[in-house]
Amino acid sequence: MAKREHNERVLLIFSHPDDESYGCGGTMAKYVQEGNTDVFLLTLTRGEASSQGQKLGLTKEQMGEKRSAEIREVARIYGLTELFLLDFPDSQLETLDPCELEGAISKIVKQVEPQVIISFPPHGISGFVDHIITHAVVKRVFVELRETTRYLRRFAMQCVPDTVAGMMERHIHTELVDKIDCRIHVEPYLEFKRRGLEVQKSIAEVIARDNANNALMQPNEYYRFFKERFVPPVEDLFANLRARRRASNRGAGTSVRPWRIGST
Numbered sequence: 001m002a003k004r005e006h007n008e009r010v011l012l013i014f015s016h017p018d019d020e021s022y023g024c025g026g027t028m029a030k031y032v033q034e035g036n037t038d039v040f041l042l043t044l045t046r047g048e049a050s051s052q053g054q055k056l057g058l059t060k061e062q063m064g065e066k067r068s069a070e071i072r073e074v075a076r077i078y079g080l081t082e083l084f085l086l087d088f089p090d091s092q093l094e095t096l097d098p099c100e101l102e103g104a105i106s107k108i109v110k111q112v113e114p115q116v117i118i119s120f121p122p123h124g125i126s127g128f129v130d131h132i133i134t135h136a137v138v139k140r141v142f143v144e145l146r147e148t149t150r151y152l153r154r155f156a157m158q159c160v161p162d163t164v165a166g167m168m169e170r171h172i173h174t175e176l177v178d179k180i181d182c183r184i185h186v187e188p189y190l191e192f193k194r195r196g197l198e199v200q201k202s203i204a205e206v207i208a209r210d211n212a213n214n215a216l217m218q219p220n221e222y223y224r225f226f227k228e229r230f231v232p233p234v235e236d237l238f239a240n241l242r243a244r245r246r247a248s249n250r251g252a253g254t255s256v257r258p259w260r261i262g263s264t
């Protein structure tokens with residue numbers, strides 16, 4: 001792994017290939033292009049259960065292989081430091097022992113040592129059960145490792161504000177604009193996002209439907225932070241983490257605790 005010790009690190013954890021690009025494509029591209037952050041992606045399934053596979057006349061195995069190849073290309077387009085692609089059963093995460101998922105996620109978090117983890121919010125945005133399970137297990141791993149490691153600081157939950165949700169042709173769960181903690185301006189990086197979506201040809205029909213009104217190509221991407229509150233929203237996933245890290249480096253041996261603003 002080409003992890004550079006001085007760089008900040010963010011790990012995105014999602015259920016299926018494409019989840020990463022929908023809400024975070026611009027964010028990934030921005031941090032990679034700015035050059036000070038290593039961006040890692042963990043995708044829990046190969047997306048083999050998509051109904052698009054049947055339309056293409058593919059077996060689940062073939063669809064899984066096709067989407068695996070596509071997500072590897074996505075990682076290359078964004079310039080990710082590393083892609084972790086696991087093989088948990090698509091659309092069946094609820095049938096698994098959550099400890100099994102937690103163990104797999106925890107192992108990769110310990111390997112990457114990210115300051116920030118990104119995943120779904122509690123409602124999973126689309127409401128897909130895989131997304132909801134993913135949120136729950138990632139949050140569980142986050143709270144545990146935050147207490148026992150020195151690197152982990154923040155759990156950022158990707159979200160869609162109510163002002164943008166109306167552009168989607170299907171119902172999704174949204175956040176009130178004033179509940180959002182972080183707004184990342186991604187307009188200069190939308191070309192990466194467009195390519196990251198375009199290369200996922202096996203689900204092109206779904207992407208085209210969701211992006212019919214350009215909902216996926218908006219100039220900002222949005223996050224809520226677990227147990228933190230920023231008003232107005234910050235514009236950096238690492239906001240308020242850097243100063244403290246420098247201070248903690250100076251004061252060797254002092255305990256490092258998350259700095260929670262207006263904790264609820």
Ligand SMILES: [Zn+2]
Pocket residue numbers: 015016019128131
């Ligand atoms: Zn998904």
